[in-house]
Amino acid sequence: MVLESNADVVLGLSGKQAVVVGAGFGIGRAVARALAACGMRLVLIERDAERLAAVCDELSAVGVNADVLADGAARQAVEDARNANGPLDVLVNVVGRGRSMSGLELTAQEQLEMMQVNYFHQVEFCSAFASTCIDDGRPGVLALVSSLSALVPFPQRAAYGAAKAALGSLVASLAVELGPRSIRVNAVAPGVVRTDRSEITQEVAEQYASAIPLGRLATQQDVANAVLFLCSDLSAYVTGQTLVMDGGASLFTRMWH
Numbered sequence: 001m002v003l004e005s006n007a008d009v010v011l012g013l014s015g016k017q018a019v020v021v022g023a024g025f026g027i028g029r030a031v032a033r034a035l036a037a038c039g040m041r042l043v044l045i046e047r048d049a050e051r052l053a054a055v056c057d058e059l060s061a062v063g064v065n066a067d068v069l070a071d072g073a074a075r076q077a078v079e080d081a082r083n084a085n086g087p088l089d090v091l092v093n094v095v096g097r098g099r100s101m102s103g104l105e106l107t108a109q110e111q112l113e114m115m116q117v118n119y120f121h122q123v124e125f126c127s128a129f130a131s132t133c134i135d136d137g138r139p140g141v142l143a144l145v146s147s148l149s150a151l152v153p154f155p156q157r158a159a160y161g162a163a164k165a166a167l168g169s170l171v172a173s174l175a176v177e178l179g180p181r182s183i184r185v186n187a188v189a190p191g192v193v194r195t196d197r198s199e200i201t202q203e204v205a206e207q208y209a210s211a212i213p214l215g216r217l218a219t220q221q222d223v224a225n226a227v228l229f230l231c232s233d234l235s236a237y238v239t240g241q242t243l244v245m246d247g248g249a250s251l252f253t254r255m256w257h
Contacts, residue, residue, distance in 0.1 A: 012233030014039030022095035024051030030224035043081040074124035091129040118163035139182035146189040175240030184239040191246030193218040213248030
């Protein structure tokens, strides 16, 4: 037996088309760059037109300018992506945002807002993408971005953690439902990540790092690499999973607290 050493063949992504939602900066841009480096054709969805134009120019990608949190916007964006560049193979959605709120003072409206930012649009994107794959008679891959907050409780993160936990349940349920259609569904759950818009000071970063066995915070590229694995043929038999990538932080917490 001859083992193939060509990375393009191993990853199985070259020539396929990916949609990256929230690709204008941060983790989304890092994901787009990683997929482009593997030979994928890209449709990038972003609400900031200037950022979208810049990253599309950099990666020779097609852009769809959309506010994905608006009602019906996700389904329209997927349709626009399909019409603009042909059948879709992969969809990655990185859009989400955390916010510190006391669980004792949390209102129903605040929880609803966290669900809108971190969950509801994900449901719509998953549904729209899966429907497109089924209509085209093609397999597909969905890769979502969750958070360690979905699995490990943190103070002031009740609303955010609940929204991300719902996302994990969605991943598992859709994997069961869509598996027979050859559509895989997974998520990554990073710990603390240094991003473009991170407000973490160096002092706080060092404090966090001291509680992480690997001794550092995650980078945007770390997250992109994990997403790349879930999109590629290397994970061809993986579905319904939330991949924790926290440098061992959750293990450390369980050991010492």
